[in-house]
Amino acid sequence: MKTLIALEDGTIYEGRSFTGAGEAVGEIVFNTSMSGYQEVLTDPSYTGQLVTMTYPLIGNYGVNPEDMESARIHPMAFLVKEYNPIPSNFRSTQTLADFLIDHGVIGVHGFDTRALVRHIRTVGAMKCIVSTEDLDPASLVERAKSWSGLVGQDMVKRVTCTEPYGWADNKPVPGTNFATARCDADTPLKVVAFDFGLKYNQPRLLVERGCQVQVVPATTDAATVLAMNPDGIFLSNGPGDPAGVEGVVETIRTLLGKKPIFGICLGHQMLGLAYGGSTYKLKFGHRGGNQPVKDLTTGHVEITSQNHGFCVDMNSLSADEVELTHINLNDNSCEGMRHKKFPAFSVQYHPEHAPGPHDALYLFDRFIEMMRAHS
Numbered sequence: 001m002k003t004l005i006a007l008e009d010g011t012i013y014e015g016r017s018f019t020g021a022g023e024a025v026g027e028i029v030f031n032t033s034m035s036g037y038q039e040v041l042t043d044p045s046y047t048g049q050l051v052t053m054t055y056p057l058i059g060n061y062g063v064n065p066e067d068m069e070s071a072r073i074h075p076m077a078f079l080v081k082e083y084n085p086i087p088s089n090f091r092s093t094q095t096l097a098d099f100l101i102d103h104g105v106i107g108v109h110g111f112d113t114r115a116l117v118r119h120i121r122t123v124g125a126m127k128c129i130v131s132t133e134d135l136d137p138a139s140l141v142e143r144a145k146s147w148s149g150l151v152g153q154d155m156v157k158r159v160t161c162t163e164p165y166g167w168a169d170n171k172p173v174p175g176t177n178f179a180t181a182r183c184d185a186d187t188p189l190k191v192v193a194f195d196f197g198l199k200y201n202q203p204r205l206l207v208e209r210g211c212q213v214q215v216v217p218a219t220t221d222a223a224t225v226l227a228m229n230p231d232g233i234f235l236s237n238g239p240g241d242p243a244g245v246e247g248v249v250e251t252i253r254t255l256l257g258k259k260p261i262f263g264i265c266l267g268h269q270m271l272g273l274a275y276g277g278s279t280y281k282l283k284f285g286h287r288g289g290n291q292p293v294k295d296l297t298t299g300h301v302e303i304t305s306q307n308h309g310f311c312v313d314m315n316s317l318s319a320d321e322v323e324l325t326h327i328n329l330n331d332n333s334c335e336g337m338r339h340k341k342f343p344a345f346s347v348q349y350h351p352e353h354a355p356g357p358h359d360a361l362y363l364f365d366r367f368i369e370m371m372r373a374h375s
């Protein structure tokens with residue numbers, strides 16, 4: 001089915017929907033992972049975005065129930081060079097097209113994704129609309145332009161859980177105050193995880209390391225968290241502009257110094273704001289499984305999984321209080337920091353991988369050590 005892809009700067013591409021009629025508007029971004037499209041699609045951080053993959057053949061291993069990183073698909077549309085409708089993989093239970101259709105998300109293929117990606121890389125992430133219904137380029141460009149954009153919007157409230165849940169038997173189980181959170185360790189560490197758009201591999205890796213994980217909605221207040229008496233607090237990834245998220249920065253500020261804190265991606269950005277700093281939008285962001293990061297505390301370089309469009313401005317933070325611990329070797333941007341007085345550290349990238357390399361798993365071990373040292 002003929003589909004037009006229109007960018008706010010007037011650029012138009014023509015592709016074909018492989019999921020039937022549909023339309024979607026949002027910010028167009030690209031991901032350079034060669035595999036892992038199911039984990040990308042179910043990452044809540046893509047809320048408000050249309051994702052295109054640089055890898056040219058997508059769909060060939062289908063989708064399966066184990067690789068879900070949340071309960072549903074989050075990007076508004078999925079754009080690929082060539083869709084393969086015949087999966088070949090023993091784990092596959094469904095085609096990618098049916099998966100997208102079940103979740104009401106349009107999939108588009110059959111156009112030059114390389115040209116689109118090179119254009120985004122030159123001009124920057126842009127507002128975009130894809131449609132099988134409105135095929136008038138001028139109208140589409142106007143409609144893309146009139147979308148609100150991500151800056152200043154609170155996207156977390158769209159994806160955070162409405163009720164707390166525990167993590168047990170490798171899945172979320174409704175419940176509060178660790179009542180349904182389980183792990184096999186004799187002396188588990190209790191972790192309260194703020195759900196800003198949490199990916200399932202985060203509680204999974206914490207439980208594997210002997211933690212009991214209680215997930216709470218993003219706007220849970222500090223007193224409620226402290227009343228649970230956790231050994232540590234985890235701040236998850238999440239969508240949109242950290243500066244637009246309401247009712248969270250003050251909570252984190254109150255919790256600072258009271259319990260060890262570990263933040264990932266949006267959680268890291270929220271920590272930066274709680275330290276009194278600011279964030280800014282990168283030109284086109286970092287999304288993929290091949291971003292080189294240097295751990296300045298050890299000198300080691302790791303290849304990391306990333307998905308972010310915003311970044312903490314280290315110049316907005318006092319060097320007496322906050323230390324830059326990790327940098328991106330492509331553009332020297334901040335990839336990690338730690339507080340010098342309080343037990344708190346965070347990274348901009350995704351040590352939980354899914355998809356991506358496993359180089360950064362040591363950060364979960366650092367969090368465990370930090371909690372043990374303070375418990």
Ligand SMILES: NC(=O)CC[C@H](N)C(=O)O
Pocket residue numbers: 045236237238239240241242264265266267307308309310311
């Ligand atoms: N994966 C994330 O948590 C992304 C954080 C934030 N939404 C950004 O784009 O920078």
